Amino acid sequence: MKKLLFGLLITVAAASLLSWHKEKTQFTPIDKAEVVECLNMETQQAYKLEASTTAFASLHPVPLKVNPENLLGKMMQFDAADGKTANAYFIPAKKTTKKWLIVIQEWWGLNDNIKLEADKYFSALGDMNVIAVDMYDGKVAATPDSAMKLMRGADMARMTAIIQGAIKKAGSEASIYSVGWCFGGMWSLQTAILAGPQAKGTIMYYGRPETNMDKLKSIKCDIIGFFGNLDQSPSPAMVNDFEKNMKEAGKNLSVNRYEANHGFANPSNPSFNPTATADAYTKAIAFLKAH
Secondary structure, eight states, rough: HHHHHHHHHHHHHHHHHEEEEEEEHOOOOOOOOHHHHHHHHHHHHHHHHHHHHHHHHSSOOOOOOOOOOSSSSSEEEEOOOTSEEEEEEEEOSOOSSSSSEEEOOOOOOOOOOHHHHHHHHHHHOOEEEEEEETTTTTTSSHHHHHHHHHHTTTHHHHHHHHHHHHHHHOOOTTTTEEEEEEEEHHHHHHHHHHHHHGGGEEESSSOOOOOOHOOOOOOOOOOEEETTTTTOOOHHHHHHHHHHHHEEEEEOOOEEEEEEOOTTTTTSSSTOOHHHHHHHHHHHHHHEEEE
C-alpha cells in the first residue's frame, strides 16, 4: 500500500512539473497584423539605417540657399491616420477636381526648394490639387549632420500615417499621383502601394526601391523613375534589381538613367545637373498628363 501511495505521489508531482514547464515555455500568440506591419516597414527601416550613416551624408552637400518669392501655395493642416495633426504646403486646383499630386520632400525636410518644385508641377499641370506633405512635422535640416539627426529620430510609422492622411484628405474617389526625390522618391513608391487602386501614376527620383515582391505585386499604377549612374543610393545594381522585380511582378516601370550623381535634379544641390533635370522633368510632366 505504501509503495502504491508513493508511486501515486511521484506521478502527481511529475504531472505538476510538466504542467508548470509548459506554462513557462508557452509564447503569446503572434498577431498577424503585427507581422504584416513589420514587413511593410522593412524598406523604410533599411533606408533609415542607410540615411543615418556618414557615407550617405557625403552624397548630400550643404544645399544652396533658396529665396522664393510669391509662392503659389500656403501651409495647411490635415488629420494623419494616427489621429494626430499633420502639415502640408497646399496649392488647390483652380477648378474642382478629384486629381491630387502628393509631393514628398528630400531628407532635408519640407524646405523652400520642395515648395518651388510643388509650384512648378502645379503650373505645368494646372488641373490638379498639389499637396507637399511635411514628413518631419515642422523640422527642416540645413546641413548633412542635422539631416542625419532627424533621420535617426524618424518614426516611419508616423510617416506612413501622414501619407495615409493625405490620401484620405484627397477623398475616397480621388485619383492619387505622387512625386518625390531621394527620401521622397522612396516614399513616392510607398505612396503608390498605400493608395491601392486610387494610385494612378508615380514618379520617383533616385529613391530606394521596394524589394518585397508582395508589395510590388499590389501596385495598381504605372511607375516612372529617374536615376543617376554615378549614384550609390540607390546604386545602378539596385536599380537593375528593381527593374527585374517589377517585371517579375508584372508591373509597368519606365527607368531613365543619366550620367549624374545623387541629387542631380535639385537646383539647390551643388551636384545639380541641368541637362538631366530638364529631360527628367519633361518626361515626368508627359507621364502625368498621359495618366
